[in-house]
Amino acid sequence: MNQRLSQLFSRRGFLGLGLGSAAGMVGAGMLNTMGQAQQEPTPMPPMEGMDPSNHNNLMSEMLVGEVNHVANGFDPMQMLVDWDYGTITGATEDGRLIREYNVSAGDIDIEIAPGIFFPAWTYNGRVPGPSIRATEGDQLRINFSNFGSHPHTMHFHGFHTAEMDGVPGIGRGVINPGEAFTYEFEADPFGSHLYHCHAMPLKRHIHKGMYGAFVVDPREGRAPAREFMMMMNAFDTNFDGGNEIYAVNTVGHEFMRRPIPVKVGETVRVYLTNIVEFDLINSFHLHGNFFNYYDTGTTLEPTLRTVDTIMQAQGQRGILEFTFRWTGQYMFHAHVSEFAELGWMGLFNAVNENDYSAALAEVGLDAEWDYKGTHGSAVSQSEVTS
């Protein structure tokens, strides 16, 4: 056992005893609960406020209440724009940037709808895990440590050797609790990709929350736009092999309670992934608008033009681009009505430039969120950090 591994084992021991002295290694939110044993699933409370007699009030069809994002340690609204570019630690002999990322697995309980908790397995204490972003050709080093209660892996979609595939029995295979491994490969091809745990049983490890976006920008970048990461996910809260809550970025109906501010006339670009387990098909439908779609994001020209609904099977991804012509609130949701009613439904709030600051403030956002949303490309990021 090398020194790094022995350190990890001792840290794992601390966490298991609930002494939690590894604050420098894991987020505070993770520390709160990482030492706890897996809890029994929380039964679904009745959906209060669902009043079938009221047909004119959207809110009457929604999950009612507020989710405590601070206690969760992550906010779906911030997840739209909080890309992880890693740290540029050098260059390869052939002159490509080396980007290093730190990812830790850990067990935490998360609130996925008001009052509904789910015992998640996470990357970096959040579901989805960090939105890893790089530029085509970068050399990526993903330093993965497993502080969780089960063996896990990180399986990336992209070109890489079998040894780096993060699959049980091939290369290093599963990373056991207390162990660490560095996955290394080139960011190739550009596109809207994903990573997820590939330990067995696969459907359990994925639906527990072990997945995240992996976006690779083309070398020349893409045209300026307001960019969002949207992960269509769902949760089986009673472990019966079917989902009870559906969402984009984990929290059901979050973007109905807090419409996403966008500006009339600007290009909106969504990096969309479907990771929903147990249901064969998910979809994304946009109101009052049409979009161009780049299947898997691996082309610079759209693969579908002027559509308002796309389907994704589990693991499929793509990029949507659209522009709002008029101010107002525009829904986006699964065109599977059941999913929409169980949480997969949100709103864009399209406003004029002069009203944008007010629209941000209404949903608890500031200029930093606006900046991150409009400066997401890793191409420009490397100019800043290198």
Ligand SMILES: [Cu+2]
């Ligand atoms: Cu796993």
